[in-house]
Amino acid sequence: MTKVVVAMSGGVDSSVAAALLKEQGYxxxxxxxxxxxxxxxxxxxxxxxxxxxxxxxxxxGILDIPFYVVDAKDVFRETVVEYFLEGYARGETPxxxxxxxxxxRWTFLLDHALALGADYMATGxxxxxxxxEGGMQNSESKRQLxxxxxxxxxxxxxxxVLNQDKLKHALFPxxxxxxxxxxxxxxxxxxxxxxxxxxxxxxxxAGEDYRNFLQRNASEMLKAGDIETVDGTVIGHHSGLANYTxxxxxxLGVESAVPLYVIxxxxxxxxxxxxxxxxxxxxxxxxxxxxxxxxxxxxxxxxAEVKIRYTAKxxxxxxxxxGENQAQVRFDAAQRDITAGQAAVFFQxxxxxxxxxxx
Amino acid sequence: xxxxxxxxTTPADSRVVDAMTPYFSASFGNPSSVHRFGQLAExxxxxxxxxxxxILKCHPDEIIFxxxxxxxxxxxxxxxxxAMREKAGAKWILASRAEHPAxxxxxxxxxxxxxxxxxxxxxxxxxMVTTEIVSKAICNNTxxxxxxxxxxxxxxxxxxxxxxxxxxxxxxxxxxxxxxxAAYLPVDVNxxxxxxxxxxxxxxxxxxxxxxxxxxxxxPLVSHLTGGGQEFNLRAGTxxxxxxxxxxxxxxxxxxxxEKRIAHVKPLxxxxxxxxxxxxSDSRLxxxxxxxxxxxxxxxxxxxxxxxxxxxxxxxGFACSSGSACKTGNxxxxxxxxxxxxxxxxxxxxLRVTLGKDTxxxxxxxxxxxxxxxVEKSRQLR
Numbered sequence: 001m002t003k004v005v006v007a008m009s010g011g012v013d014s015s016v017a018a019a020l021l022k023e024q025g026y027x028x029x030x031x032x033x034x035x036x037x038x039x040x041x042x043x044x045x046x047x048x049x050x051x052x053x054x055x056x057x058x059x060x061g062i063l064d065i066p067f068y069v070v071d072a073k074d075v076f077r078e079t080v081v082e083y084f085l086e087g088y089a090r091g092e093t094p095x096x097x098x099x100x101x102x103x104x105r106w107t108f109l110l111d112h113a114l115a116l117g118a119d120y121m122a123t124g125x126x127x128x129x130x131x132x133e134g135g136m137q138n139s140e141s142k143r144q145l146x147x148x149x150x151x152x153x154x155x156x157x158x159x160x161v162l163n164q165d166k167l168k169h170a171l172f173p174x175x176x177x178x179x180x181x182x183x184x185x186x187x188x189x190x191x192x193x194x195x196x197x198x199x200x201x202x203x204x205x206a207g208e209d210y211r212n213f214l215q216r217n218a219s220e221m222l223k224a225g226d227i228e229t230v231d232g233t234v235i236g237h238h239s240g241l242a243n244y245t246x247x248x249x250x251x252l253g254v255e256s257a258v259p260l261y262v263i264x265x266x267x268x269x270x271x272x273x274x275x276x277x278x279x280x281x282x283x284x285x286x287x288x289x290x291x292x293x294x295x296x297x298x299x300x301x302x303x304a305e306v307k308i309r310y311t312a313k314x315x316x317x318x319x320x321x322x323g324e325n326q327a328q329v330r331f332d333a334a335q336r337d338i339t340a341g342q343a344a345v346f347f348q349x350x351x352x353x354x355x356x357x358x359x
Numbered sequence: 360x361x362x363x364x365x366x367x368t369t370p371a372d373s374r375v376v377d378a379m380t381p382y383f384s385a386s387f388g389n390p391s392s393v394h395r396f397g398q399l400a401e402x403x404x405x406x407x408x409x410x411x412x413x414i415l416k417c418h419p420d421e422i423i424f425x426x427x428x429x430x431x432x433x434x435x436x437x438x439x440x441x442a443m444r445e446k447a448g449a450k451w452i453l454a455s456r457a458e459h460p461a462x463x464x465x466x467x468x469x470x471x472x473x474x475x476x477x478x479x480x481x482x483x484x485x486x487m488v489t490t491e492i493v494s495k496a497i498c499n500n501t502x503x504x505x506x507x508x509x510x511x512x513x514x515x516x517x518x519x520x521x522x523x524x525x526x527x528x529x530x531x532x533x534x535x536x537x538x539x540x541a542a543y544l545p546v547d548v549n550x551x552x553x554x555x556x557x558x559x560x561x562x563x564x565x566x567x568x569x570x571x572x573x574x575x576x577x578x579p580l581v582s583h584l585t586g587g588g589q590e591f592n593l594r595a596g597t598x599x600x601x602x603x604x605x606x607x608x609x610x611x612x613x614x615x616x617x618e619k620r621i622a623h624v625k626p627l628x629x630x631x632x633x634x635x636x637x638x639x640s641d642s643r644l645x646x647x648x649x650x651x652x653x654x655x656x657x658x659x660x661x662x663x664x665x666x667x668x669x670x671x672x673x674x675x676g677f678a679c680s681s682g683s684a685c686k687t688g689n690x691x692x693x694x695x696x697x698x699x700x701x702x703x704x705x706x707x708x709x710l711r712v713t714l715g716k717d718t719x720x721x722x723x724x725x726x727x728x729x730x731x732x733x734v735e736k737s738r739q740l741r
Contacts, residue, residue: 034687071690073689112740115737116674
C-alpha cells in the first residue's frame, strides 16, 4: 500500500486531508512537529499548543491512524527565528512562513516522513498539484502547482518555494474542495470542525505583535534613528526601523501639511524615508532566491499575474528571469507597498510559475 | 506489530479473564452487604486475599487491595509518613533518585504541602542503591526508607533483603515498590524483610486498574482514601471484586509459572543485549548486567533522539519504549538517566526493550535485524 505522512495541526483542513487520503486507500500516518516557542509562552504558540496536539491526536484516534510528534524546536529556532531576526536587521519585513515551508515542513519533516518509509507527504494546504502531462500522480512526469479551487482559501503563495524534488512527494488533498465542503466532510467523519481563526500571525509570536517579540529577543536591533523625506531633509526620529512597515501613515510622529507615508527603509544609514502618497509605490521590483516550480528557467520574459503579499490582489506584469535565481518584475501600473522580504509570486491563471523574495 | 514493551504493560492472560468474568454480572454483589449476594462477593475477595497471602508468605489481613501500583505507593508512603509523624514526630524520609514517579512525586508532595523532609539517595552507575549508600544516609531521625525492588527503566534489581535488614536494625520503616519486580522475582515478604511492598497486576498478565499493598502487621499506617471501613479501614470504597479476583489469579499463575517464564525470556533477552552492543556503534547497556530483571534490556545510544527512534521503530512494526519518550515532542533525559550519570547526548537516546511470554525467537531476530538501520537513520536525521 502507498504510504503517506500527513502533517497534522489539529485543525479541520489537515484532519480532512488525512480522512480523504485514508478513504482513497493510502496507508496514512499522522505527524506533527513540536516547534519552537519563547520560553514560558508554549501555551500560546499558534501551531503546536498542547491543545492542538491533543486535538490532532484525537483526530488520529478517530481515523484509526498512527500519530507521532517530532521535535523540531532546535531546527526551527536556528532556521526560521534566525531568518526572521536577520530580515528585520536588514530593514526588511521577512515572511518566516516561506522559509518554514521550505526548510522545516518540506525538508526537515519530509525527511522524517521518508525515513518512516512514506512515499508522500500531505498537508491541509489549499493548493492543487497535477502532472504536467496528465496521468497518475506516481508517473515520472513533472508536477505543476495550481491555485486552490476555493480562491478565497488559496494558499499557493506560501508554497511557491516547492521544487520538483519536493513536489514529487507532495499531496494536497483539500485543494480540490471549497472550504464549506471540507467542513461537511469533517462532520461526516465525526472530526472536530473548529478551525483556528484565520490569522496571519506568526506561530511563535504567541498572539502578540511582532514588535514585542523583537523587543524581547533582539532589542539591540531597535536602534533609534532619523526620519527623512525623499529629498533628504531630516524631519524627525524613529524608534527602530523594525517598528515600521512600508506604506505606514499613522504613528510616525512627524508633523506635515500633507499626509506622509513610509516609502522605504535605509538599513545601512538606519534611516526611515517618508514621502507623499504619489511618491509611494513603484512599477518595478527585483526578486532574489527565485524558485521556478518547473525546474526550468523561462528563456524569455513572460506575462504574469504577480502577487506581492499573501493578501494582495494579483497585478498584471512582465516578468524577466535574470541569471539563475533572480527576476525583474515590471507592473503595468504602479504598486503600493512593495515590501522587501515578502515574496513576489508569479501566476498564469491557475498555474504557479514561480516566485522569489523582494529585494 | 511486534510488542516488546512488557514492562509498560502485559496482555491479560485468558485464564485470568475467565476467572474474573463471573464477578461482573452473575455474581455481582457488594462484599459489604449482609445478604447472600454480598456474602458470595466477600468470599471471592477473601479467597483472593488468601491466595495472595500464600504467595507473599504473609497473613491475609496484611494485604490491602488498591486500584493500582501507584495507589499502593501513595498509601504506603503517605500513610506511613502521617502515622510516623503522629506517633514519633518523625519527619525524615529517604528514597532513591531513580524511583518511579508514583514514589518521587508523592514525596515531593509531602515535602511541599506537609513539611516532610526528603533526602534523595544517589544510585551507583548501574542505577543500584547499595547497602553502603543507605547505611551512610540513615540517622536517628530517619522514619521511612523507600527503595524500588527493580527499576522500570533500566531493570536493575536492588539488594532489597540487605537494605531491609539495615532499616530493621535501625527501627526504620522500609517500603519497596515491587511493581516491576513481581513479574519475575521472589516476593516472600518474610525472606525480604520489608515492611511494605507495592504490587500492580497488569505487569504480570493481570488486568489494569488493580493493585495491592502488603503491610506488615504492626506497621503504623493512616488511611488516605477515607469513607467506609473496607480493606481493614485502610482503603475506603466498594471493592472491585472481579479485578481483585483477577489480581490473585494472575499472581498465582505468575508464581506457578515463574521458572518457565524466566527460562523463556532470559536467553532471548541476553541475545538482544549481546547483539545490540555488538552491532550498534556508540551504544551501551544501561543498568546492571547481572542484577537485572530477566526480561529487561535497556540501552543508551549516543546522539540519538529516543523519541524519534521509537517513532521509526513503531512505523517499522516494533513497539518499544524510552526513558526520554514524550508524546508531545519535547524530549528530556529522564531522572533515571541523570541519576546514573549519563550526559545529555547519551541520556536522550535511551531505548527499553522488554520481553514477555508471547515473545518469540523470530520476533527478536527481526527486531535485531531492523534496529541498527533505524538507529543509523535517527542519527542521520539529527
